[in-house]
Amino acid sequence: MTRILSVLITGASSGLGAGLAKNYAAPEVHLVLTGRDAARLEATAVACRDKGATVATGLFDISEPEPFGAWLTAQDEATPLDLVIAAAGVSAGTGEGDMPEGVDLAAMQIRSNLLGTIHTVEPLLPRLIARKAGHVAVVASTAALRGLPYSPGYSASKAGIRAYGEAIRALLGPKGVMVSVVVPGFFDTPMTDRWKGPTPFMLSLDKMVAAIRKGLDARKARIVVPRLLALGQVAADLLPAAIGDRIVRGFRFHIEPGR
Template identity: 45%
Template sequence: MSTVLITGATSGIGRALALDYAGPGMRLLLVGRDEARLEEVAGLCRARGAEVVAGRLDLREREATAAWIAGQDAAHAIDLAIACAGIVSGTSAARPVESEEALRAVLAIDLMGVVNTIEPTLAAMRPRRRGHVAMVGSLAGLRGFPSSPAYSMAKAAVHAYAEGIRPALRREGIAVSLIAPGFVRTPLNEAVVAPRPLEMDAARAARIIRRGLDGRRAMISFPLVLYLGLRLLALMPARLGDLLLDRPGVDVPETTERERR
């Protein structure tokens, strides 16, 4: 039986991945903060034949997260961990600069939440010299978006972290995958007012990610045309890139989440 850990399993891509992986012969460790939604997705996964352990955790709480992951791994070794939890925050014409509280909240969840998931998982996998960890970044991690500077910063850091640890872990038999999706319809971004070219639903995104993870691909980025476009944009002179991305009509609501102190 394969054991898969998925954070952010109560909504969006994380929920879609949980449902995609659910089936006979699968043990799912599903992590989320909303108890009702966590139980709902756990029930759906069990109905598909999966064995499910639901963990109501706040990934900002480093010690509690590490203890839970270590306990689950001691019971059944984790084969794959997908760090998917995250929030979105940004700017608008009325709020051209993000507040300090929103910026720190995004970093606490989108960056440190990933680190707090991956570090204890690797501590368990490395002595076995096998396993697979995956981190959900974003195409926004390829080039800073004026509409979401903190989100872009967090995702860029996730990209650098995944790329930085990948070579050494490969030598130890552990695969590292970086997932960089484009626009995906999720409750997380339903209030965002902005163009969303080539947007897809979460179920389709999960299928693409699953195929990439099954192949232990180092980089899973889609849609390809947006990925290549942002790669090119990052190579352009900064002033030109700024002009192309600056959209005064875009409104990305500021998060109400706050950093845990």
């Protein structure tokens, strides 16, 4: 197992990003953490420092490439990154009466989730390629496997992340850079609290973090947790469209406003 001494994690002010940051925190480990909420990001940083890690933090809207990209390269220049985890994400859904999300809400999710991932990864790739080393992890979702009718923008953004991760893994493997595509299902976070509907195979945040960490330590190309939920999504996608549509339409939920 490759020893990880320097880790970048986006979305570290809450949820999966914060959980992964605390999991990786240890003496001799340097963490580079980003988020949108200053108080919560600092709380994560304090918890990581208490475990012996050194921590650098940055408040950014990662849907905008600059100054985020320049900051990332400066961080890598100071302490070359072994692992880059693009975990930041937002969610939304359809309105009352299953009305469409509208351009603004759908575009916000595409910018934050898909473009935010690209803005995290692309500035660092030339440096990782030059070192012929490094590991990139992008966090998609089981919603990427078959679009959900009540969260079309989110599904599209996560499908884009999955495709992007699969593509750059094939591109970068011969150049010495590992890429993992993480496909999680439901787990206990503030984002999930806003989900009003069924949550099959729900995991605690700690169990999801442990499963992802195990997969990253093993340098797996794909980390799918839980597999049964993913298999259901894939099955719905492989069935004739009319049947698949009926199945996902019956999986009713509503996402309360918020980010």
